[in-house]
Amino acid sequence: MSCLDLEAVMSLPDEAPAAHGAEEAAESRAQGWRRLAALHSRIEDALERALQREHDLSVVEYAVLDVLSRQDEHHLRMQQLACAIVLSQSATTRLVTRLENRGLLGRYLCPTDRRGIYTEVTEAGRALLAAARPTHDTVLAESLTAAAGVPELASLARALEGERA
Numbered sequence: 001m002s003c004l005d006l007e008a009v010m011s012l013p014d015e016a017p018a019a020h021g022a023e024e025a026a027e028s029r030a031q032g033w034r035r036l037a038a039l040h041s042r043i044e045d046a047l048e049r050a051l052q053r054e055h056d057l058s059v060v061e062y063a064v065l066d067v068l069s070r071q072d073e074h075h076l077r078m079q080q081l082a083c084a085i086v087l088s089q090s091a092t093t094r095l096v097t098r099l100e101n102r103g104l105l106g107r108y109l110c111p112t113d114r115r116g117i118y119t120e121v122t123e124a125g126r127a128l129l130a131a132a133r134p135t136h137d138t139v140l141a142e143s144l145t146a147a148a149g150v151p152e153l154a155s156l157a158r159a160l161e162g163e164r165a
Helices: 007-010 023-057 059-067 080-086 090-103 123-148 154-164
Strands: 075-077 105-109 117-121
Touching: 007 117, 023 059, 023 075, 023 123, 023 154, 059 090, 059 105, 059 117, 059 123, 075 080, 080 090, 080 117, 090 105, 117 123, 123 154
Parallel strands: none
Antiparallel strands: 075 117, 105 117
């Protein structure tokens, strides 16, 4: 359970004056953003715990393996990978180095542009991803089901369930 009272955080206080026009729209967006952030945090925390415990992978390490494995040739340029996992290039480089040291990724020069570097998933990386994917998918489904029972998060959880269908 979360230490945070979602209803208190997600709704306007009763004594707040009614907002009008642009203020109302801005508050609605802010409230939607708070709900999305709360849902994201709950899911990411659950995934992080399960992936670390069962596979010695962080959520972002899982994301790297997953993104690369979905590419036709299981590789991307470092810049493309950074964009796909929403990290800076320097953070992506450090992350790739860690995964490379574990034998899960490899790097090689782009044959058509010697300045470009590709990152690819190794056989060991694909095997670890195959083992971790059921854990990821189960925890994600359980987290969405749990969130659907929280009134402030239910509509977002249902929307994500619809996306997966």
